[in-house]
Amino acid sequence: xxxxxxxxxxxxxxxxxxxxxxxxxxxxxxxxxxxxxxxxxxxxxxxxxxxxxxxxxxxxxxxxxxxxxxxxxxxxxxxxxxxxxxxxxxxxxxxxxxxxxxxxxxxxxxxxxxxxxxxxxxxxxxxxxxxxxxxxxxxxxxxxxxxxxxxxxxxxxxxxxxxxxxxxxxxxxxxxxxxxxxxxxxxxxxxxxxxxxxxxxxxxxxxxxxxxxxxxxxxxxxxxxxxxxxxxxxxxxxxxxxxxxxxxxxxxxxxxxxxxxxxxxxxxxxxxxxxxxxxxxxxxxxxxxxxxxxxxxxxxxxxxxxxxxxxxxxxxxxxxxxxxxxxxxxxxxxxxxxxxxxxxxxxxxxxxxxxxxxxxxxxxxxxxxxxxxxxxx
Numbered sequence: 001x002x003x004x005x006x007x008x009x010x011x012x013x014x015x016x017x018x019x020x021x022x023x024x025x026x027x028x029x030x031x032x033x034x035x036x037x038x039x040x041x042x043x044x045x046x047x048x049x050x051x052x053x054x055x056x057x058x059x060x061x062x063x064x065x066x067x068x069x070x071x072x073x074x075x076x077x078x079x080x081x082x083x084x085x086x087x088x089x090x091x092x093x094x095x096x097x098x099x100x101x102x103x104x105x106x107x108x109x110x111x112x113x114x115x116x117x118x119x120x121x122x123x124x125x126x127x128x129x130x131x132x133x134x135x136x137x138x139x140x141x142x143x144x145x146x147x148x149x150x151x152x153x154x155x156x157x158x159x160x161x162x163x164x165x166x167x168x169x170x171x172x173x174x175x176x177x178x179x180x181x182x183x184x185x186x187x188x189x190x191x192x193x194x195x196x197x198x199x200x201x202x203x204x205x206x207x208x209x210x211x212x213x214x215x216x217x218x219x220x221x222x223x224x225x226x227x228x229x230x231x232x233x234x235x236x237x238x239x240x241x242x243x244x245x246x247x248x249x250x251x252x253x254x255x256x257x258x259x260x261x262x263x264x265x266x267x268x269x270x271x272x273x274x275x276x277x278x279x280x281x282x283x284x285x286x287x288x289x290x291x292x293x294x295x296x297x298x299x300x301x302x303x304x305x306x307x308x309x310x311x312x313x314x315x316x317x318x319x320x321x322x323x324x325x326x327x328x329x330x331x332x333x334x335x336x337x338x339x340x341x342x343x344x345x346x347x348x349x350x351x352x353x354x355x356x357x358x359x360x361x362x363x364x365x366x367x368x369x370x371x372x373x374x375x376x377x
Contacts, residue, residue, distance in 0.1 A: 003027055005373060006043040010356070013052045013327045015345050023051060025352040028372040032348055046356060049367060053331040053344050054094030054353025055310050058163060058271060059138055059252065059302035061099055062087060067114050074110065077117035081125060089132035089377040091307035092355035092366040095335070095343060097138040097163055098122065102152055103145025105169055105203055107189065112151065119155055132369075132376040136338075138163040140232070143214050144170050144207040149221075156221060162338055164222050165230035165252055166215065166243075170207040171200045174233035175255055175284065219246055228338055230271070234259035240266060250337065253304070255286040260297040269337050274301040274313035274330070293317060300334040308366070311357060315364040 008022040012033060022043070024032040037045070066080035066087075088096050100115040101108065125131050137160045142148050155161060168174050176182040179200070186196045222229060230250035231243040240251060240259050244266035251263035252271045263270050276282050276289035292298040303310050310330045317326035328344075335344030343351045352373040357364045369377035 003373065004031075004042070005352075005370075006038060006040055007046055007051060007354070007356075008040075008043040009037040010046040010049055010051045012346055013050060013324055015328065015332065015347070016324055018323055020048075023346065023354070025354070025370070025373045028352055028374070030346060030348050030350050030352050030354075033346060050357040050359075050364075051346065052092070052311075052314075052327050052355050052357060053346055053350075054355055054369070054371060055092045055330050056095040056334040056338065056340065056344060057088065057093045057303045057307070057310060057330075058097045058300065058334045058338055059099045059165075059304060060088070060093075060096060060307060061305050062303070062307050063098055063100070063118055064111065064114055065305065067117075068110060077114070078121045078124070081118065081121040082130070085125075085131045085133055085135070086377075088307050089369055089371075090366060091303075092311050092357070092369055092377075093303070093307055094133050094353040094355070094369065094371045094376070095338075095340065096133045096135045097338065098135055099138040099140050099165075101140045101142060101167075103142030103148030103167075105142060105145055105206075106199055107186070112147070115151065116154075119158065122160065133371065136160050136162040138165065140165050140167050141218055142167050142169060143218065144168060144203070144210045145214075146206070146210065148214060149217055152218065152221065156225075161225075161227060163228045163230060163250075164218075165232045165250075166218065166248070167232040168207070168211065169233075170203050172204060173207075174235055174239075175286070177235055177255075178285075181285070215246075223247075226339065234263065237262040240268070244268060252302070253286075254292075255282075257287050257291060257295070257297065260287065260292050261295065264297050269299040269333075270297055271300050271302050271334070271337070272298045273304040274309035275304055275306050277301065277313035277316055278306070278309045289313075290320075293320060298329070300337055301329050302334070311355070311364050311366060315357075315359070315362075 005025040012019045022034045022038045063084045066084045101111040171182045230252040234254040240262040254260040272289040314326045332344035354370040356368040
């Protein structure tokens with residue numbers, strides 16, 4: 001029996017234009033796009049709301065926030081995964097890359113537990129068909145960490161691993177190039193100055209010892225796999241050049257304009273944080289995502305730590321680049337970047353991942369969400 005859904009009287013956001021029209025969904029795929037509204041009895045009148053493709057989020061840390069809702073309160077992991085999934089679906093995200101950290105530099109031991117529990121929970125909930133969105137794994141590999149490679153080997157062959165990013169959160173580089181900022185961050189975590197200085201020296205020495213051999217070993221492990229490879233928090237042209245030479249094709253959250261433009265010059269794709277757009281700047285003093293957009297130095301947005309930031313960022317960016325191009329930053333472009341060619345646009349033959357959005361005083365509000373033609377929110 002054919003399963004059809006007709007959505008009419010909507011503004012369809014297509015790849016290069018908007019169209020007031022009707023969308024026909026059949027058996028989980030987009031079957032047709034028509035201009036104007038239909039009077040067919042089964043049609044759902046959307047009252048002029050927008051229809052955009054399902055959002056593709058290549059990097060979200062939101063699971064960590066569900067697992068640790070308070071600094072001293074850890075939530076049961078499977079319950080946290082269900083809540084995380086529901087929040088993503090409600091934000092219009094139909095494809096989720098759960099960014100889980102592999103490797104501890106001495107301050108985030110609970111992240112390893114979140115990674116290990118997260119993989120188990122994802123498998124169990126997938127087997128039970130209890131997740132609203134489709135989830136993949138984005139492995140955030142802390143290159144200088146002693147335990148990174150053994151942790152990677154436990155999931156290297158997992159079928160849901162689609163993105164691997166190389167991180168380095170050592171003091172003095174990348175996001176923490178400003179040592180004073182690093183010190184202040186650790187003080188806010190309740191550590192005393194003596195311990196902080198000791199750890200800075202230890203971590204810098206550890207980086208000298210482990211960075212190059214760990215990096216080479218990780219690159220060797222992923223070389224023959226169908227995995228998108230990303231760098232993280234690039235700061236300088238030299239860092240970008242090293243990444244490009246090693247076959248890394250994505251620069252994720254570059255912290256300077258210099259690094260973002262260098263990445264583009266090397267033919268790399270650049271991912272920026274959507275919260276940076278919504279908040280009007282970086283929460284940690286890094287380059288403005290709006291400036292990256294203005295100079296053509298960004299290809300896609302990721303939610304980072306706020307799922308609903310993606311739909312809000314897209315509609316904010318529409319004022320600069322037009323709505324179709326802005327929506328593509330959170331749908332088509334991240335889908336292609338992650339190697340998912342079956343979604344990301346409202347074109348016939350694509351998977352029917354669809355989001356209904358209404359503007360309320362300029363704020364985009366997600367009203368309904370479909371994944372492969374099935375209503376999930």
